[in-house]
């Protein structure tokens with residue numbers, strides 16, 4: 001029997017990053033940093049090292065400052081304790097033969113004073129994103145109207161990204177990814193419903209994108225552009241401000257085309273949920289963007305191999321599948337079935353549902 005190598009299992013170069021396969025572990029917030037430092041614990045190195053078979057691991061979204069916080073028990077990368085915690089993670093991943101980049105995030109207005117030491121959340125403009133945020137006293141609660149960033153606060157926030165990128169370097173990461181997807185601060189700046197500024201950061205699409213380009217330039221003082229990735233979600237629909245209407249998609253098309261000039265290591269794009277629509281959108285992004293693309297949302301082994309085979313993406317990221325299948329690449333290689341994650345242990349808690357998912361080999365032995 002002849003075996004044909006699966007496209008996902010072939011090596012690829014993303015900017016300065018050499019990957020032995022094209023299976024990327026998507027960033028996954030797991031909320032296991034239940035300590036006052038918001039630092040990775042001793043569970044984190046074990047969790048990430050178990051998944052080192054991925055061509056590249058993108059860390060869970062991590063805060064660039066204590067003003068960036070919007071969920072409980074999610075680690076940051078702005079303090080020495082956090083850098084020490086992440087250093088143990090990168091060592092464990094490298095010792096296991098893997099590569100890992102740090103995903104740098106800030107939730108802007110999608111937060112609550114309880115996450116911010118009593119301070120009011122800040123956004124591009126004073127517009128309530130109409131989202132929910134989880135706080136211990138009330139559980140899931142509605143977001144309020146944020147305060148608009150002052151110009152000096154925008155500069156300080158861009159500096160926070162630069163400092164966090166420098167911390168990621170000291171912690172031994174192989175690069176960084178900017179968390180510009182979902183309802184995050186970068187996406188809030190891009191969104192004309194949330195960004196009603198009249199200064200250089202608001203108005204036309206190019207001006208709304210300025211915050212992202214300024215952040216890319218700032219982290220580019222620390223990392224070569226070939227070690228910087230950006231994760232975008234043109235199709236994101238959430239709260240009262242995020243819709244994927246025609247104008248939104250056209251805005252993102254323009255942004256994606258413009259990002260070619262940044263010379264990024266890779267552009268990580270969340271496509272639409274529907275499989276046929278996914279192919280057409282990635283064909284469009286391929287023609288707009290001259291660089292390497294990591295495709296995401298809802299891929300399986302077969303659809304992942306297919307999109308790489310078609311030449312519409314250079315690599316494919318898998319989020320949910322990596323939770324219960326630490327050896328996802330080996331399972332793809334062997335054609336083994338995938339396990340489902342326990343939804344009750346996605347966020348928070350300890351080792352259960354985090355570091356205790358067996359490998360396929362172990363499963364077959366039991």
Ligand SMILES: Cc1cc2nc3c(=O)[nH]c(=O)nc-3n(C[C@H](O)[C@H](O)[C@H](O)COP(=O)(O)O)c2cc1C
Nearest residue numbers: 026027028029060061297298299317318319320346
């Ligand atoms: C538990 C969980 C946590 C997530 N946390 C993050 C995150 O921190 N940063 C991010 O960019 N995306 C996050 N995502 C989105 C994933 O990276 C990915 O885009 C999404 O799961 C779709 O990919 P999939 O269909 O392969 O799961 C999260 C998804 C899940 C299920």
